[in-house]
Amino acid sequence: MKEPFNISKGKREFSVKGSKKKNRLMQFIINNVDTYILGDLSELEKIENKQFTCAIPTAMLIFSTLDFIGFLLKKKGSKLKTAENLREIFCNKKYFPKVYKDFIEILVKTYRHGIMHEFYPHNDENCMYAFHKSANHSELFYNSNLDGKEIVSLNVSVLADDFKNFLKTLKKEIKQSHEDSVLVSKMGDVLIGNFNMPNKNPQDFVVTSSNSIIRENK
Numbered sequence: 001m002k003e004p005f006n007i008s009k010g011k012r013e014f015s016v017k018g019s020k021k022k023n024r025l026m027q028f029i030i031n032n033v034d035t036y037i038l039g040d041l042s043e044l045e046k047i048e049n050k051q052f053t054c055a056i057p058t059a060m061l062i063f064s065t066l067d068f069i070g071f072l073l074k075k076k077g078s079k080l081k082t083a084e085n086l087r088e089i090f091c092n093k094k095y096f097p098k099v100y101k102d103f104i105e106i107l108v109k110t111y112r113h114g115i116m117h118e119f120y121p122h123n124d125e126n127c128m129y130a131f132h133k134s135a136n137h138s139e140l141f142y143n144s145n146l147d148g149k150e151i152v153s154l155n156v157s158v159l160a161d162d163f164k165n166f167l168k169t170l171k172k173e174i175k176q177s178h179e180d181s182v183l184v185s186k187m188g189d190v191l192i193g194n195f196n197m198p199n200k201n202p203q204d205f206v207v208t209s210s211n212s213i214i215r216e217n218k
Contacts, residue, residue, distance in 0.1 A: 021188035022179050028191060029174070033167060037065050045160060048133065055131040055156045056115050062156075062163045063112045066090075069170070072187045083108050095166045099140050111154055126150065133157045 044058040063086070070085030071077040077085060086108050090100040100107060110129050114121040121129035130153040132142065140162075142153045177184045 020179055022174065022177070022184045025184060025188050025191065026171075026174060029171060033065070037061065038164070038167070041160060041164075045157075053133045053156075055133050056119065058133075058156045058160060059111065059131055059154070060115055062159055063116070066163070066166075067112075072190045073183075075186050075189070077190060082112070086112065089166065095169060096162055097140075100162075103141070106152075107154075121154075127152055130154070131156050 041058065041061055044054050044061065047054045066089050067082050067085045068079075070088040071079050071081075073088050074085065077088075079085075087104060090096050090104055090107060093101070106129075110122045111131075114129070121131070123129055127150045128146070130151060132153045133156050134142070135157045137155060138158065140155055140158045142155060144151045144153070173183060174187070
């Protein structure tokens, strides 16, 4: 068997034997989410300079990952429907606290769309939106006032903690689910259908860290 093509730094192959959808799904999460996404998040969280904290890049990583996982959770999901993908997760009380559902429009339209398209959150005439890091506060949003204008700042430290708790919950749910469960079937079918995951052996493909392309081992 030829070595799988991998443009990532350090080879990370799928090692679970067998072809069951649940195993392939767990290996996909381990090789991508645990290794690269949480690895990058850990490095970003260490940045605590008074002026430069990488709060926006941290939020970008979290929003983009949730967008992708939300797409995987939807049987007929679309990679182009970010708002629906995020609502699939943020509005599910078993995944995120209720405050995310309560402020879903601001989270998606103001924060996510703003930073992904313009690097900064969208602002309006009455309010200015921002990001900050604060491990000493448990609230998702911090409200203040500057020259009579309201400022709403999203605490990326809280967002990151809730994001990590969500991933733990999702992984536990997958591990405890049966092969033919709705969760495993939905996520597995979307992966197979959209990324050409092999049905025979998970050792036959690899996911690269730089652009998450799955390449079959020919």
